[in-house]
Amino acid sequence: MESKTAIYVKCRPQDADTTALLRKHRRIFLGYPPFIEGVDPALPIEQRMHSLGLASHIPSERLSEDCRGRGYRSSITLQQNIVRQVGIGSIAVVPQLGSGVCWLAKIASPFTLFAPGEIGEEYLQLRREQGLPVEEPEWHLADMVQGWSTTEWVEVPFVWIPRWIGQRALQRNTVGIIKDRDGHHRAYDVLERLFAAPSGIATYEPTEDSDEIARRLVDLLSPASFEHLVVDVLRLERPDLMWLHVGGTGDGGADGIGFRADGTPAVILQCKLRWPGWLDDPRAEAAVRRPELIIASLDPVDARAPADAEIWGPERIATAVVRHAGRLPVARPLGISGAW
Secondary structure (H helix, E strand, O other): OOEOOEEEEOOOHHHOOOHHHHHHHOEEEEOOOOEEOOOOOOOOHHHHEOOOOOOOOOOHHHEOHHHHHOOOHHHHHHHHHHHOOEOOOOEEEEEEHHHOEEEEEEEOOOOEEOOOHHHHHHHHHHHHHOOOOOOOHHHHHHOOOEEEEEOOOEEEEHHHOOHHHHHHHOOOOOEEEOOOOEOOEOHHHHHHHHHHOOOOOOOOOOEOOHHHHHHHHHHHOOHHHHHHHHHHHHHHHOOOOEEEEOOOOOOOOOOEEEEOOOOOEEEEEEEEOOOOOOOOOOOOOOOOOOOEEEEEEOOOOOOOOOOOOEEEOHHHHHHHHHHOHHHOOOHHHHOEOOOO
């Protein structure tokens, strides 16, 4: 069902940076063109593609052999599911990290299959200028067909975008819905305020209120930067241990470890910026000296955590950040009193 929502769109078809085109023509482009199986190749390109705005599912056998051979099937299904949710007035975010900005615009039309026309020729020239291949020009032109018309695009520095929105806009998929943070922060509302008044960075009033600081932490931190912050806080809270940040692929669930002087692990840290509702214990059952377990989250942690875990919830984390404000770089952008 179409409604006003918030989406991110990469607009980087086959590695091309097309932000100049979307700003000039006030468009959003979706790639992975769903060419129709068995259609007359003499028809205009936009008439040879399925519309993702159709209510019915597009089965694989209705896609051209080339589409299936290129592995487009799953991406087309994903995009169709998203298109069904996007109504006129929705807000689109296009990240352009090479320039340190995001571009924001509102959707101004129903989902449309556009004739490539002038914009298609400009796109092929853009690819040449960016040193990208232009072989199989029809497939490149097809990347300029699917999408929406938009309002004028507004430039917003990436640092002004709350991290919970920015992280979503950097997901691997080329397009996606930006989910709300919780019951109190709608992505659409946050982006609409930035779209309406992009000329002035919001600064936080000085505070030491732990609830407010916890809210600001959610705005500013990504999951990775949250892990680093908690490790830094524990270095100050438990200086008797040597703390290492170890989070990443293959970490086995441990995001930090506090070691004793003899090199044995005393504490295993697991961080969840947002509490997922459950947690596997990352500690090895066979350990001779079973380490303590600290779970840190900016959501309240419920009883489904391991029973012997030491919980660092939003209030405890915020209170510790205030206590060590003079030694934590994050304290100043948080607006913590006494951080200067």
